[in-house]
Amino acid sequence: MKRGAPVEDINENSLVVKKPKTHAAGLEAVVVALDRGIAQAGVSRTAKSLLRLNQRDGTDCPGCAWPESQGHRKTAEFCENGAKAVAEESTLRTVTPDFWAEHSIAELETKTEYWLGNQGRITHPVVIRPGDTHYSQISWDDAFELIGEKIRASTPDRTVFYTSGRTANESAFMYQLFARSIGTNNLPDCSNMCHESSGSALNPTIGIGKGTVSLEDIHQAELIFVVGQNPGTNHPRMLSALAECKDNGGKIVAVNPLPEAGLFNFRDPQTPTGLVGKGVDLADEFLQIKVGADLALFQALGHLLLEEEERVPGSVVDHDFVAENTDGIEAYRAARKVIDWEETEAATGLSRLEIAKVAQMMVASKATIICWALGLTQQPHSVNTLKEIINLLLLQGNFGKPGAGACPVRGHSNVQGDRTMGVWEKPQEWMLAALDKEFSIDSPRAHGLDSVDTVDAFVNNNVDVFVSMGGNFALACSDTELLEGAMQRVGLTVSVSTKPNRSHVKHGQTSLILPTLGRTDTDDKHPGGRQVLSVEDSMSVVRTTQGRLDPVSEHMLAEPVIIARMARATLGDDHAVDWKSMAEDYDVIRDHISRVLPGFQDFNKRLKTKNGFVLPNPPRDSRSFKTDIGLARFTVSPLEYLTPPEGHLILQTMRSHDQYNTTFYGLDDRYRGISNGRRVILINADDAVDMGFQDRDLVDVISTFQGEERRADNFRLVVYPTPRGCAAAYFPEANALMHRELVARESNTPGYKAMAVRFIPRAEDETPQLS
Numbered sequence: 001m002k003r004g005a006p007v008e009d010i011n012e013n014s015l016v017v018k019k020p021k022t023h024a025a026g027l028e029a030v031v032v033a034l035d036r037g038i039a040q041a042g043v044s045r046t047a048k049s050l051l052r053l054n055q056r057d058g059t060d061c062p063g064c065a066w067p068e069s070q071g072h073r074k075t076a077e078f079c080e081n082g083a084k085a086v087a088e089e090s091t092l093r094t095v096t097p098d099f100w101a102e103h104s105i106a107e108l109e110t111k112t113e114y115w116l117g118n119q120g121r122i123t124h125p126v127v128i129r130p131g132d133t134h135y136s137q138i139s140w141d142d143a144f145e146l147i148g149e150k151i152r153a154s155t156p157d158r159t160v161f162y163t164s165g166r167t168a169n170e171s172a173f174m175y176q177l178f179a180r181s182i183g184t185n186n187l188p189d190c191s192n193m194c195h196e197s198s199g200s201a202l203n204p205t206i207g208i209g210k211g212t213v214s215l216e217d218i219h220q221a222e223l224i225f226v227v228g229q230n231p232g233t234n235h236p237r238m239l240s241a242l243a244e245c246k247d248n249g250g251k252i253v254a255v256n257p258l259p260e261a262g263l264f265n266f267r268d269p270q271t272p273t274g275l276v277g278k279g280v281d282l283a284d285e286f287l288q289i290k291v292g293a294d295l296a297l298f299q300a301l302g303h304l305l306l307e308e309e310e311r312v313p314g315s316v317v318d319h320d321f322v323a324e325n326t327d328g329i330e331a332y333r334a335a336r337k338v339i340d341w342e343e344t345e346a347a348t349g350l351s352r353l354e355i356a357k358v359a360q361m362m363v364a365s366k367a368t369i370i371c372w373a374l375g376l377t378q379q380p381h382s383v384n385t386l387k388e389i390i391n392l393l394l395l396q397g398n399f400g401k402p403g404a405g406a407c408p409v410r411g412h413s414n415v416q417g418d419r420t421m422g423v424w425e426k427p428q429e430w431m432l433a434a435l436d437k438e439f440s441i442d443s444p445r446a447h448g449l450d451s452v453d454t455v456d457a458f459v460n461n462n463v464d465v466f467v468s469m470g471g472n473f474a475l476a477c478s479d480t481e482l483l484e485g486a487m488q489r490v491g492l493t494v495s496v497s498t499k500p501n502r503s504h505v506k507h508g509q510t511s512l513i514l515p516t517l518g519r520t521d522t523d524d525k526h527p528g529g530r531q532v533l534s535v536e537d538s539m540s541v542v543r544t545t546q547g548r549l550d551p552v553s554e555h556m557l558a559e560p561v562i563i564a565r566m567a568r569a570t571l572g573d574d575h576a577v578d579w580k581s582m583a584e585d586y587d588v589i590r591d592h593i594s595r596v597l598p599g600f601q602d603f604n605k606r607l608k609t610k611n612g613f614v615l616p617n618p619p620r621d622s623r624s625f626k627t628d629i630g631l632a633r634f635t636v637s638p639l640e641y642l643t644p645p646e647g648h649l650i651l652q653t654m655r656s657h658d659q660y661n662t663t664f665y666g667l668d669d670r671y672r673g674i675s676n677g678r679r680v681i682l683i684n685a686d687d688a689v690d691m692g693f694q695d696r697d698l699v700d701v702i703s704t705f706q707g708e709e710r711r712a713d714n715f716r717l718v719v720y721p722t723p724r725g726c727a728a729a730y731f732p733e734a735n736a737l738m739h740r741e742l743v744a745r746e747s748n749t750p751g752y753k754a755m756a757v758r759f760i761p762r763a764e765d766e767t768p769q770l771s
């Protein structure tokens with residue numbers, strides 16, 4: 001691939017399938033990482049950005065939210081996929097006004113996300129108005145004026161402010177302040193689609209919506225569960241932490257329908273033995289569970305732990321902890337007393353023996369951590385599944401001691417920080433009161449729209465202005481076809497973006513694309529010189545991030561500047577909030593934050609210390625649980641799992657090794673052995689036979705939800721070691737199959753890992769050729 005030359009689009013007929021791998025990383029990871037970097041950005045930008053990644057005064061990796069070591073850092077503290085995220089952003093390819101003049105919307109509609117994203121960084125603000133066929137350049141002044149005009153012409157409840165989780169703390173704080181100054185809590189974010197279920201389970205049970213472990217805890221744990229997570233791809237630096245835990249004598253249990261390579265063996269590319277040797281074996285036990293059956297598994301484990309406690313009193317339950325800090329153990333004990341093993345085995349696809357073996361590991365462990373990600377958060381009963389995890393942790397007193405706790409592994413690199421900063425459609429009263437006091441504004445109290453509500457609001461023509469701080473709403477959400485149609489009816493869509501994506505193509509009647517600086521870009525056009533931003537990782541550590549590369553265009557603005565100018569254009573220069581000072585000097589934003597948010601006192605000063613600082617975490621710091629009753633809660637949930645209707649399979653959607661959400665770095669899902677194509681359905685060999693199909697058959701897919709169907713055509717079946725009854729496809733191709741009402745109860749997170757699908761054969765010659 002020539003640097004600067006964007007790629008060809010995907011040809012699904014070139015699909016290649018090989019045997020899945022059983023180890024992650026190694027030399028190949030380094031080769032791929034450097035290759036991608038150099039192809040996009042050249043040698044010097046690649047070296048400059050990668051060496052600064054995750055260093056103390058460097059750039060927080062825009063990849064995932066896994067924390068950096070507080071102690072010694074390696075010269076190169078990054079992983080293959082972090083390097084790809086950086087290559088994607090630091091690319092020298094550019095999307096200039098000429099690009100928009102050359103390609104009409106009609107043409108761009110035929111392109112895949114792979115092609116769009118690979119065109120490069122957007123260099124100038126552009127606009128498209130009703131009747132236009134192409135985007136064209138607009139000045140920043142005119143763009144802001146247009147935004148102000150449209151927001152003022154609307155009512156607050158018809159304006160929506162979406163955030164994708166790359167936005168730094170300071171920008172997120174200003175953004176929610178802007179929405180609230182206008183008078184709306186319509187602040188949907190990617191967290192609604194991601195770990196909202198975790199927050200919904202953790203807040204009422206342990207009194208905080210975040211994880212309770214540090215990186216050091218991962219190293220020290222005696223037993224770690226990695227559940228519903230593919231760390232080899234989505235959090236590769238987690239593998240080093242797991243390897244360190246193994247080194248210290250810890251054990252690992254992996255729970256996943258798929259035998260993901262990163263769960264089994266890790267060849268650390270940052271050590272000589274990792275590059276060429278056998279690597280470290282990770283999972284001691286692998287429970288290949290059926291999709292959606294984790295609640296059944298955790299209930300069975302609860303039953304076995306309590307059974308053992310009855311047999312040898314004092315051997316399992318941490319009675320002092322339970323008596324002092326928790327409520328509800330009696331009801332939990334009673335509910336777990338009986339178990340239907342036949343049903344449990346059928347639901348999970350696991351044997352009683354396998355489950356008992358893992359229960360024994362829990363009994364033997366004095367410090368257990370349970371990690372989870374989207375495999376647990378995106379199903380109708382997700383919140384109850386996660387509450388069941390908390391039950392297990394509470395039983396053995398696994399809070400507030402080294403090597404123990406709950407670990408939701410977050411997604412976007414600052415998704416946790418954005419929420420801390422108040423990007424939430426359901427803000428708490430204390431936060432609004434603090435905002436009102438600090439800024440003399442009158443924040444609205446009524447709750448706003450989350451991501452799923454926003455899709456509904458689009459469909460029902462209830463949105464006039466949609467502002468998107470990063471992200472790709474059209475493709476990230478459910479019901480792609482319906483949503484895209486509905487988004488096109490919105491009066492004004494504003495995308496603050498780095499790269500072209502589908503949401504720009506399926507734009508509102510008038511649409512603005514505003515190019516912004518990314519994490520790796522220097523941000524120095526300020527009276528006081530270069531500015532730094534801050535982020536919060538998955539383990540509540542807050543630290544600085546600053547880019548070191550010259551931006552590829554002088555016309556891009558930093559996110560805080562864009563927000564301030566939108567606010568001034570909308571609210572006028574005499575508004576109570578001094579937007580201008582905040583955009584000029586980010587210390588001013590941080591001073592405000594320090595007075596509004598608990599845990600941020602002396603923000604500016606503490607941010608400048610070596611490792612940043614850790615936010616207060618009552619369960620972790622002092623075994624205190626700030627729930628409404630001041631105690632942690634055991635909960636009782638009914639047994640629930642997913643049963644596909646006759647002739648259907650349960651479809652989960654997941655990320656390939658070569659993508660970042662809706663952005664595709666390349667077409668090589670290397671660990672799973674699938675390359676050059678993405679429209680695939682992984683299916684168990686016996687299910688394929690039962691349904692009358694063969695490996696590599698071409699099918700159209702139909703999903704069923706409450707009597708309604710959705711359809712997505714032209715997928716290839718790939719026989720794969722997934723459990724019976726459970727299929728898998730890539731996100732976002734499968735989002736067209738997602739009914740928007742299929743959600744997790746309580747959290748309203750889409751059930752992206754819980755669709756019921758069937759297939760109809762498709763003749764080979766029907767295959768439309770993509771570009």
Ligand SMILES: Nc1nc2c(c(=O)[nH]1)N[C@H]1C(S)=C(S)[C@@H](COP(=O)(O)OP(=O)(O)OC[C@H]3O[C@@H](n4cnc5c(=O)[nH]c(N)nc54)[C@H](O)[C@@H]3O)O[C@H]1N2
Binds near residue numbers: 260412654
């Ligand atoms: N390189 C890269 N890094 C990323 C991202 C990316 O796209 N690319 N995305 C970021 C974001 S926003 C997020 S939220 C995270 C996502 O991180 P992950 O949660 O790891 O992402 P998914 O690819 O959705 O993988 C879900 C895993 O859960 C398993 N699974 C599915 N259903 C079930 C189930 O019912 N039970 C169990 N036990 N397992 C199940 C799947 O087989 C798969 O291994 O990663 C972040 N990091």
Ligand SMILES: Nc1nc2c(c(=O)[nH]1)N[C@H]1C(S)=C(S)[C@@H](COP(=O)(O)OP(=O)(O)OC[C@H]3O[C@@H](n4cnc5c(=O)[nH]c(N)nc54)[C@H](O)[C@@H]3O)O[C@H]1N2
Binds near residue numbers: 496731732
């Ligand atoms: N079927 C299915 N659907 C899912 C999921 C799933 O597992 N299955 N996962 C869900 C999850 S967990 C998430 S988090 C969402 C992801 O949803 P989003 O966060 O909305 O999507 P991304 O693909 O991460 O957004 C990519 C775009 O962000 C912009 N961008 C990149 N960096 C920056 C930056 O620094 N600043 C700004 N302003 N813009 C930037 C680029 O223009 C790029 O096109 O998708 C959800 N959808």
Ligand SMILES: [Mo]
Binds near residue numbers: 190193410411412
């Ligand atoms: Mo996410």
